Amino acid sequence: MDKPKYYLTTPIYYVNARPHLGHTYTTIVADTIARYKRMRGYDVVLLTGTDEHGQKIERAAKAAGVKEEEFVDRIAEEYRQLWKELDLSIDRFVRTTEPRQERAVHRLLLQAKDNGYIYKGFYEGQYCVFDEMYVDEPLPGGFCPECERPTERIREENYYFKLSEFQDRLLQLYESQPDFIQPETRRNEVMAFVRGGLRDLSVSRTSIKWGIPWPGDEKHVIYVWYDALTTYMTGVGYGDDELQWEKFWPADLHLIGKEILRFHAVYWPAFLMAAEEPLPKRIYAHGWWLFADEKMSKSRGNMQYPQPIARTLGIDALRYFVLREMVFGQDGNFSRDSLLTRYNADLANGLGNLASRIIAMIHQYFAGRIPAPLADNAGAPRSVALAKKSADVQQEAIAHYEALQFSLALESIWSLVAATDQFLTESRPWVLAKDESKKPELSDILNAAAQTLRHIAALAFPVMPHACEKIWLALGNKSKLEFEQIDTLAWGALPAGSHIGESQAIFPRVDKNEASERIEAMEEEIRNPGSAAASSPASAPSAAPAPAVAAPAPAADAKIAIEDFAKVQMRVGVVKTAERIQGADKILKLTVDIGDEVRQIVAGLAVSYQPEELVGKKVVVVVNLAPRKLRGVESNGMIVAASVGPEGKPVLCTFAEDVPAGAKLK
Ligand SMILES: [Zn+2]
Numbered sequence: 001m002d003k004p005k006y007y008l009t010t011p012i013y014y015v016n017a018r019p020h021l022g023h024t025y026t027t028i029v030a031d032t033i034a035r036y037k038r039m040r041g042y043d044v045v046l047l048t049g050t051d052e053h054g055q056k057i058e059r060a061a062k063a064a065g066v067k068e069e070e071f072v073d074r075i076a077e078e079y080r081q082l083w084k085e086l087d088l089s090i091d092r093f094v095r096t097t098e099p100r101q102e103r104a105v106h107r108l109l110l111q112a113k114d115n116g117y118i119y120k121g122f123y124e125g126q127y128c129v130f131d132e133m134y135v136d137e138p139l140p141g142g143f144c145p146e147c148e149r150p151t152e153r154i155r156e157e158n159y160y161f162k163l164s165e166f167q168d169r170l171l172q173l174y175e176s177q178p179d180f181i182q183p184e185t186r187r188n189e190v191m192a193f194v195r196g197g198l199r200d201l202s203v204s205r206t207s208i209k210w211g212i213p214w215p216g217d218e219k220h221v222i223y224v225w226y227d228a229l230t231t232y233m234t235g236v237g238y239g240d241d242e243l244q245w246e247k248f249w250p251a252d253l254h255l256i257g258k259e260i261l262r263f264h265a266v267y268w269p270a271f272l273m274a275a276e277e278p279l280p281k282r283i284y285a286h287g288w289w290l291f292a293d294e295k296m297s298k299s300r301g302n303m304q305y306p307q308p309i310a311r312t313l314g315i316d317a318l319r320y321f322v323l324r325e326m327v328f329g330q331d332g333n334f335s336r337d338s339l340l341t342r343y344n345a346d347l348a349n350g351l352g353n354l355a356s357r358i359i360a361m362i363h364q365y366f367a368g369r370i371p372a373p374l375a376d377n378a379g380a381p382r383s384v385a386l387a388k389k390s391a392d393v394q395q396e397a398i399a400h401y402e403a404l405q406f407s408l409a410l411e412s413i414w415s416l417v418a419a420t421d422q423f424l425t426e427s428r429p430w431v432l433a434k435d436e437s438k439k440p441e442l443s444d445i446l447n448a449a450a451q452t453l454r455h456i457a458a459l460a461f462p463v464m465p466h467a468c469e470k471i472w473l474a475l476g477n478k479s480k481l482e483f484e485q486i487d488t489l490a491w492g493a494l495p496a497g498s499h500i501g502e503s504q505a506i507f508p509r510v511d512k513n514e515a516s517e518r519i520e521a522m523e524e525e526i527r528n529p530g531s532a533a534a535s536s537p538a539s540a541p542s543a544a545p546a547p548a549v550a551a552p553a554p555a556a557d558a559k560i561a562i563e564d565f566a567k568v569q570m571r572v573g574v575v576k577t578a579e580r581i582q583g584a585d586k587i588l589k590l591t592v593d594i595g596d597e598v599r600q601i602v603a604g605l606a607v608s609y610q611p612e613e614l615v616g617k618k619v620v621v622v623v624n625l626a627p628r629k630l631r632g633v634e635s636n637g638m639i640v641a642a643s644v645g646p647e648g649k650p651v652l653c654t655f656a657e658d659v660p661a662g663a664k665l666k
Pocket residue numbers: 128129130131144145146147148149
């Protein structure tokens with residue numbers, strides 16, 4: 001028999017920024033649901049992707065001095081790499097710049113057009129570049145009400161989508177399917193918005209080139225949201241693979257952040273209704289991660305990245321923390337302190353310690369074989385109670401997973417961890433072990449502990465797949481945990497007499513200060529690769545890697561300690577050769593004598609200097625910058641220059657008196 005299907009999506013992430021903790025959170029949630037659904041017997045497809053068109057990308061690529069294609073390739077690759085590093089079970093990754101996407105978008109659009117929902121008109125008014133959105137009612141001073149950035153005046157010929165005709169149908173949808181938008185508060189917001197009346201939506205742009213061309217009218221490109229939303233269809237074969245499409249569409253769940261709710265809960269169902277395609281079943285908008293009560297944003301410079309946490313504490317610790325700490329649907333506060341506190345308390349001292357104690361005692365008292373339970377359990381009421389608790393927690397956890405209440409599911413599972421701890425404390429196996437006549441009782445107790453640990457591993461698997469698999473194998477299970485069914489999981493299924501594996505530390509305890517410093521240092525390296533100086537325009541503005549563009553500028557007034565300054569080693573260098581790099585008009589390839597060696601350095605000096613006028617010049621070189629490639633050319637160091645005027649024109653820093661190459665600056 002065919003398995004039932006479950007198709008879920010993350011948002012199609014916009015590649016104007018590198019992936020941070022916010023994107024990672026949504027994707028971890030999606031992965032957790034996918035793993036849970038697989039353990040319920042579903043044929044799951046999890047789709048994610050990258051949204052790569054639009055004016056913001058056009059501008060960001062220009063600022064980075066690269067072609068749009070190159071810019072989006074780079075960031076899309078970062079997303080892929082990150083999901084790989086975090087071992088997320090992504091089934092489909094769609095980029096909006098793929099040819100199959102253009103075919104799907106054209107198809108959806110033409111269906112709507114054939115049904116009479118698209119017409120040509122003029123738009124004149126304010127436009128927010130950041131939100132890629134016309135602003136009908138700007139704030140005083142012309143600022144965007146969404147992001148509070150300045151808007152721009154534009155007038156353009158547009159194609160319009162008759163959104164105004166969908167007000168009643170949308171309201172009817174929200175009424176008849178109360179769980180179409182979740183959580184409830186978000187549903188209420190959307191309903192209020194739609195009740196307020198809908199205006200037709202411009203779905204093409206002539207001011208932008210970087211996008212999918214309008215079919216039959218190529219001076220227009222298609223509105224980025226029309227494009228991005230269609231990705232959910234592209235990834236399951238829309239207009240391309242009928243079998244797949246029939247099986248997986250409509251999506252069972254679109255997971256999104258609350259800031260993009262309107263696009264998903266109003267525009268998207270209207271686009272689909274216009275094309276007479278089935279609607280997704282549910283849209284769930286989660287909250288934001290806050291840092292000291294502020295939203296994470298580039299401009300505030302409080303972006304958090306997942307890699308430092310995963311590399312310091314492990315992937316599962318990152319997953320556990322974000323799912324336990326944030327009540328799904330609400331905003332959550334992120335703090336490194338609570339991350340490390342939870343890690344030590346819940347994982348190292350909690351589950352990790354429980355697992356290694358149980359495994360170690362079975363090795364010690366029963367030569368590494370699962371001990372037998374008492375025949376009738378009559379002598380071990382505690383074991384019976386623990387079995388009962390396990391079954392209760394199983395039901396609770398399943399109910400919470402179904403409701404996407406991960407923090408409650410984990411709370412429930414951790415109540416079983418605590419109960420098992422208490423069970424061991426009260427049963428005192430180490431005392432029983434001293435009395436040969438108590439052997440059957442000891443056997444029963446450790447059997448119950450092992451059965452419960454197996455249960456816990458299976459129940460927590462959707463959240464912590466790697467750690468739970470380790471526990472599962474340590475208990476001597478031969479099958480893979482991911483193939484277990486969470487609802488039919490039976491307590492007591494570990495056969496007595498079977499061999500268990502070795503005990504291993506799954507979550508080694510960490511020193512909070514040390515771990516915190518390590519995470520902080522890695523975060524800083526991601527925010528400002530190399531050093532703070534590396535983001536100065538002199539380090540080759542035209543070829544700065546995309547992450548540097550997306551990263552916030554270091555706060556100008558932040559003070560550093562003398563030791564921080566001492567980390568930057570600078571020396572006098574003499575330029576030996578200088579030449580242009582093909583295809584790059586702002587950077588030059590130099591060789592520079594820094595006293596004891598000659599370095600190849602790529603520098604963004606071409607705007608101000610001809611290569612020949614640089615030869616023989618004495619310059620300041622940052623010599624301990626990690627090597628990196630700019631336009632494929634390796635650069636070993638950085639030349640210091642002033643950045644002048646709004647364009648950041650480089651002016652070399654040099655010396656009034658004669659100095660030898662290699663002299664240190666301090
Ligand atoms: Zn805006």
